[in-house]
Amino acid sequence: MPDGHVDLDAEHIGDLDEYEGALAGLSRREFLTYCTGVAATLGLSPAFGVKIANAAVAAPRPTVIWLSGQACTGCTESLLRTHHPSLETLILDTISLDYNETLMTGSGHQAENWKQQAMKDNWGKYLMVTDGSIPTKDGGVYCKVASKTYKDAVLECAKGAAAVISMGSCSSWGGWPSTGVNPTGAVGLNEIIKDKPVVSVPGCPPNPYNFLSLVLHFVAFGKLPELDDKMRPKFAYGRLIHENCERRPHFDAGRFAMEFGDYGHRQGYCLYKLGCKGPETYANCPSVGFNDVGQGTWPVGTGHPCFGCTEKGVGFTKGIHELASLKSVAPPNSYPAVAVDKGEGMSAGAAAVVAGIAGAAVGAGAVISSRLGKQDAKTESSSTAAE
Amino acid sequence: MSSQAHEHQPLGGRVLTLPFLICAALVAVAGVILFQRYTQGLAAASNLNDGYPWGIWVAIDVVIGSAFGCAGYVIALLCYILNRGEYHPLVRPAVLASLFGYGLAGLAVLVDLGRYWNFYHMMLPWYAQPNSVMLEVGLCVATYTLVLVVEFAPAFLERFGIEGLRAKLNKVLWVFIALGVLLPTMHQSSLGTMMVIVGHKLSPLWQSQMLPVFFLLTAILMGFAIVVWESVMASLNFRRPMETPVLSKLAGLMLVVASLFVVLRFVDLIVRGQIGQIFGGPQSGWFVVEMVLMISGLALLIPKANRNRSRALFLSASLLLAAGILYRLNVYLIGFTPAVGPWHYFPSVKEIMVTVGVFALEIALYLLFVKKLPVMHAVHPEHG
Numbered sequence: 001m002p003d004g005h006v007d008l009d010a011e012h013i014g015d016l017d018e019y020e021g022a023l024a025g026l027s028r029r030e031f032l033t034y035c036t037g038v039a040a041t042l043g044l045s046p047a048f049g050v051k052i053a054n055a056a057v058a059a060p061r062p063t064v065i066w067l068s069g070q071a072c073t074g075c076t077e078s079l080l081r082t083h084h085p086s087l088e089t090l091i092l093d094t095i096s097l098d099y100n101e102t103l104m105t106g107s108g109h110q111a112e113n114w115k116q117q118a119m120k121d122n123w124g125k126y127l128m129v130t131d132g133s134i135p136t137k138d139g140g141v142y143c144k145v146a147s148k149t150y151k152d153a154v155l156e157c158a159k160g161a162a163a164v165i166s167m168g169s170c171s172s173w174g175g176w177p178s179t180g181v182n183p184t185g186a187v188g189l190n191e192i193i194k195d196k197p198v199v200s201v202p203g204c205p206p207n208p209y210n211f212l213s214l215v216l217h218f219v220a221f222g223k224l225p226e227l228d229d230k231m232r233p234k235f236a237y238g239r240l241i242h243e244n245c246e247r248r249p250h251f252d253a254g255r256f257a258m259e260f261g262d263y264g265h266r267q268g269y270c271l272y273k274l275g276c277k278g279p280e281t282y283a284n285c286p287s288v289g290f291n292d293v294g295q296g297t298w299p300v301g302t303g304h305p306c307f308g309c310t311e312k313g314v315g316f317t318k319g320i321h322e323l324a325s326l327k328s329v330a331p332p333n334s335y336p337a338v339a340v341d342k343g344e345g346m347s348a349g350a351a352a353v354v355a356g357i358a359g360a361a362v363g364a365g366a367v368i369s370s371r372l373g374k375q376d377a378k379t380e381s382s383s384t385a386a387e
Numbered sequence: 388m389s390s391q392a393h394e395h396q397p398l399g400g401r402v403l404t405l406p407f408l409i410c411a412a413l414v415a416v417a418g419v420i421l422f423q424r425y426t427q428g429l430a431a432a433s434n435l436n437d438g439y440p441w442g443i444w445v446a447i448d449v450v451i452g453s454a455f456g457c458a459g460y461v462i463a464l465l466c467y468i469l470n471r472g473e474y475h476p477l478v479r480p481a482v483l484a485s486l487f488g489y490g491l492a493g494l495a496v497l498v499d500l501g502r503y504w505n506f507y508h509m510m511l512p513w514y515a516q517p518n519s520v521m522l523e524v525g526l527c528v529a530t531y532t533l534v535l536v537v538e539f540a541p542a543f544l545e546r547f548g549i550e551g552l553r554a555k556l557n558k559v560l561w562v563f564i565a566l567g568v569l570l571p572t573m574h575q576s577s578l579g580t581m582m583v584i585v586g587h588k589l590s591p592l593w594q595s596q597m598l599p600v601f602f603l604l605t606a607i608l609m610g611f612a613i614v615v616w617e618s619v620m621a622s623l624n625f626r627r628p629m630e631t632p633v634l635s636k637l638a639g640l641m642l643v644v645a646s647l648f649v650v651l652r653f654v655d656l657i658v659r660g661q662i663g664q665i666f667g668g669p670q671s672g673w674f675v676v677e678m679v680l681m682i683s684g685l686a687l688l689i690p691k692a693n694r695n696r697s698r699a700l701f702l703s704a705s706l707l708l709a710a711g712i713l714y715r716l717n718v719y720l721i722g723f724t725p726a727v728g729p730w731h732y733f734p735s736v737k738e739i740m741v742t743v744g745v746f747a748l749e750i751a752l753y754l755l756f757v758k759k760l761p762v763m764h765a766v767h768p769e770h771g
Contacts, residue, residue: 339729344434346733353739365705371623372698
């Protein structure tokens with residue numbers, strides 16, 4: 001078939017609009033459990049799980065077009081490592097992920113045509129997601145897909161998008177390609193797309209559940225969740241890592257690891273003095289964790305200081321060893337001793353009373369024993385006399 | 388022995404003597420402090436804290452006070468269980484001393500309990516935790532106090548001439564006497580068990596699986612010592628003949644018990660590998676004082692002639708009592724270090740005055756009872 005024939009290349013890929021197909025092999029119970037979990041991640045009542053479930057299977061599912069720029073693909077990879085249950089299946093089926101260079105089967109013109117077709121069919125309705133920064137130097141020649149600079153591609157795609165989401169720090173504020181000398185002139189998506197709000201989910205990689213919750217919020221309610229001044233969803237970026245960190249009590253008590261592998265480090269003390277950026281980094285890493293393997297699965301949990309990957313000007317900019325600037329509580333220069341003397345010791349009065357009692361007892365004992373001694377002497381002499 | 392030989396009679400005489408008045412004044416002081424304790428709480432009157440929830444009100448009033456109260460236990464044991472009738476003249480004063488020792492120990496618990504209004508929960512089976520040593524001690528001490536009242540009841544009944552009831556009581560008295568020997572054996576050893584469960588908080592010089600044995604031994608030893616001490620004091624102060632023949636036999640028993648205690652203490656330290664703690668272990672100085680008191684007390688009794696001398700008996704009984712007191716104080720307070728600290732505790736003046744008041748009440752009541760009730764055995768001309 002000749003290249004460029006969109007209608008012929010774009011093959012039907014399964015009955016996604018049917019109830020069974022949309023559930024993608026999950027049982028109804030598993031699916032509802034998952035949706036309730038998503039509602040909990042968003043901080044909504046469990047009853048919203050049903051609403052999210054309804055929205056996720058309602059046809060037609062919203063189209064998502066995912067573009068990748070200067071990035072390491074880590075954001076997409078982390079998305080694949082979520083397992084409750086089989087997130088990748090759900091993300092392909094509850095939303096219609098029509099274009100993603102890492103995940104799609106098609107390639108070359110076929111893939112490009114499919115993208116164009118999907119954009120045309122869902123013009124003004126689709127969700128646009130990008131990962132990776134956008135090079136601007138030298139006309140943006142440092143990143144091209146299908147002979148088109150990445151900058152042009154995102155501008156084109158953004159025109160018909162209902163909402164734009166930038167996934168990961170590169171896309172949110174430039175990420176690591178933008179730091180240092182920045183040879184490609186890399187910038188974040190919000191500096192290219194000015195006419196539309198760009199919701200950002202920064203992180204390197206961001207927690208995939210933050211992205212998923214954002215998307216499902218959009219699907220369920222038709223609008224975006226509450227955002228902060230940097231266009232980040234507040235449910236995930238509303239608080240400093242420092243605020244929810246499991247090592248926070250050590251910070252407050254002044255117990256710090258001073259170098260890697262020292263006593264404090266092995267005891268799980270606060271990593272602030274090793275350069276942890278938790279006190280100036282907004283993210284929910286301590287509360288959500290990574291890879292679904294339980295609590296403590298995030299950098300600080302494994303003993304490495306947070307390096308502030310979500311924050312522009314912190315992650316990839318400050319040295320790992322550099323002290324964070326404290327946004328909330330500053331540690332005092334000195335702490336009260338852990339072992340404070342408690343309870344009342346001997347008072348002068350009590351000592352006097354005890355000494356008085358002891359003295360009286362000994363004195364009385366002496367007097368009595370001398371009287372008894374005389375009595376004994378009398379008894380013994382009288383008994384001798386009697387003999 | 389004929390019953391005539393053991394007739395008891397009140398000593399008579401003035402009640403309001405100087406010692407009695409001094410004791411009454413001390414009781415009044417304690418009463419004022421207790422009013423403060425019950426209106427403003429424990430902290431207003433005591434230095435008790437979270438690290439030392441047991442202060443002298445437990446360690447001295449209850450643990451040492453009940454050891455003073457073991458006079459009735461050892462004499463009943465000797466006189467009725469081992470059937471040694473010659474100790475009979477000592478029974479009533481000993482039971483009386485026990486009654487006050489235990490009754491006031493029970494009262495002291497009510498002073499020390501933070502939520503004293505719940506004390507009766509101990510008696511209600513549905514609140515009971517049957518594995519608790521504390522429950523065992525609590526119930527046992529409460530029951531024993533009642534048993535002591537029954538044991539002492541003949542003196543009352545005699546005094547007020549209720550002969551019919553007295554005759555009936557005499558028929559079943561053996562049950563109470565048996566209980567009166569069983570119960571202290573149980574709870575005096577349990578007082579030691581209570582400190583076994585504090586584990587490493589107690590210095591290795593005292594912490595031992597043998598604590599129940601040592602507490603039972605000190606209870607018996609202090610019981611003997613208090614009988615001897617009281618008897619000597621009573622003879623001196625009420626100008627009565629010395630009961631030296633009986634006392635010298637008791638002195639022999641004291642010597643045996645005290646020696647057993649000392650030997651077992653050292654064997655225990657060696658077996659546990661803690662003998663080195665004597666030299667520089669925590670509070671080792673107090674261990675040395677305790678042992679010096681104990682050994683000098685028993686050494687006085689080794690020459691047989693000394694056991695007939697009232698001064699030697701008095702000094703020896705005093706030293707052994709002091710050793711027993713210090714042993715129990717060491718286990719309950721001095722050798723005890725709360726886990727998370729550093730905590731400090733020394734009784735406040737008010738706390739000490741309450742304890743002094745409790746003992747003053749004991750002495751005042753003893754003086755009153757021996758003068759007004761048939762407690763002491765009658766002095767016959769052949770004795771004098």
